[in-house]
Amino acid sequence: MSVPVNDDAVAEKKPSVELNKDSNGFDVVILKDRRGFSAQVHLYGGQVTSWKNERGEELLFMSSKALFKPPKAIRGGIPICFPQFSNLGLIEQHGFARNSFWSIDPDPSPPLATSDDQAVVDLILKLGDEDKTKLDKTKTDKAKAWNFSFEFRLRVTLGPHGELGLTARVRNVDTKPFTFMVALHTYFSVSDISEVRVEGLETLDYLDNLQNRERFTEQGDALTFESEVDRIYLNAPTKIAIIDHELKRTFVLKKDGFSDAVVWNPWERKAKAMVDLADDEYKHMLCVEPAVIEKPITLKPGEEWKGRHKISTVYSSYHSGQLDPMKVLESLGSFG
Numbered sequence: 625m626s627v628p629v630n631d632d633a634v635a636e637k638k639p640s641v642e643l644n645k646d647s648n649g650f651d652v653v654i655l656k657d658r659r660g661f662s663a664q665v666h667l668y669g670g671q672v673t674s675w676k677n678e679r680g681e682e683l684l685f686m687s688s689k690a691l692f693k694p695p696k697a698i699r700g701g702i703p704i705c706f707p708q709f710s711n712l713g714l715i716e717q718h719g720f721a722r723n724s725f726w727s728i729d730p731d732p733s734p735p736l737a738t739s740d741d742q743a744v745v746d747l748i749l750k751l752g753d754e755d756k757t758k759l760d761k762t763k764t765d766k767a768k769a770w771n772f773s774f775e776f777r778l779r780v781t782l783g784p785h786g787e788l789g790l791t792a793r794v795r796n797v798d799t800k801p802f803t804f805m806v807a808l809h810t811y812f813s814v815s816d817i818s819e820v821r822v823e824g825l826e827t828l829d830y831l832d833n834l835q836n837r838e839r840f841t842e843q844g845d846a847l848t849f850e851s852e853v854d855r856i857y858l859n860a861p862t863k864i865a866i867i868d869h870e871l872k873r874t875f876v877l878k879k880d881g882f883s884d885a886v887v888w889n890p891w892e893r894k895a896k897a898m899v900d901l902a903d904d905e906y907k908h909m910l911c912v913e914p915a916v917i918e919k920p921i922t923l924k925p926g927e928e929w930k931g932r933h934k935i936s937t938v939y940s941s942y943h944s945g946q947l948d949p950m951k952v953l954e955s956l957g958s959f960g
């Protein structure tokens with residue numbers, strides 16, 4: 625149930641952005657909107673590590689065993705897989721963006737529109753000629769196999785209705801073309817994985833990571849979970865809904881520029897084998913990840929790719945199984 629909001633009080637508060645340190649002394653950015661939603665972004669990984677609603681409830685899953693320091697990626701929130709997804713290439717699993725240090729981009733270029741009712745932070749990860757030597761020392765040998773000059777800009781926004789937006793832009797600043805995959809590996813917090821269903825992926829083809837990436841076709845029903853799932857849905861639609869029956873809460877994802885969507889839950893056996901996930905925590909997480917995997921993107925020198933991902937929450941009106949178009953549109957706002 626949403627909390628009634630006093631609109632006068634809300635109008636007086638302004639969205640805010642603060643730079644802070646985490647307990648390891650690493651930089652984090654805190655975004656707050658007028659309604660009391662907040663988001664936290666670690667510069668390590670350029671990773672959203674928290675998104676809370678106006679009651680302070682965490683909406684993204686974060687492992688109790690997550691390590692917030694190199695060389696491991698942070699287990700939870702929204703890690704960025706780039707320039708490779710999984711082991712589909714020569715470099716380290718999911719690429720190097722998730723365990724690199726990003727910077728705040730004071731002057732995003734080309735600039736993106738801003739609006740007064742959003743809290744915004746722009747981050748950048750780049751590898752230019754002058755950085756190559758420096759980065760080569762810190763990158764693992766595997767990462768060196770993808771050695772191009774690029775700029776990856778990530779804008780994180782917290783919108784007027786508490787919605788979380790990520791705009792990813794990759795620019796080729798090399799003299800040669802390059803090819804990449806990308807995923808925004810979003811860990812959603814759920815009450816109990818057995819009480820959740822995902823709508824929007826019915827009848828799509830998918831590659832099953834648990835069966836040598838063989839191609840299958842999803843049935844007509846919404847997805848439910850009773851064992852490990854690790855699939856790449858191809859040509860996934862713009863809108864996907866994660867319905868949590870117990871909490872009467874639905875996450876609505878809207879994506880643009882990402883052709884695929886990965887759905888992952890490690891379940892019991894794999895969770896036990898993961899050092900940075902507690903044994904039972906798989907029950908409270910579900911990853912649904914906008915991605916470009918099957919048809920990687922090739923950029924010529926000077927070209928840019930852009931993809932957007934927006935998530936919002938809708939309470940109670942939704943668990944009938946049907947999207948309530950007015951509520952969804954209202955909660956999503958525009959991409960901006």
Ligand SMILES: O=P(O)(O)OC[C@H]1O[C@H](O)[C@H](O)[C@@H](O)[C@@H]1O
Pocket residue numbers: 697710717718833854855886887888911
């Ligand atoms: O353990 P990680 O490297 O973070 O990967 C976690 C998971 O990411 C994706 O969802 C892949 O599809 C899975 O195969 C992988 O297990």
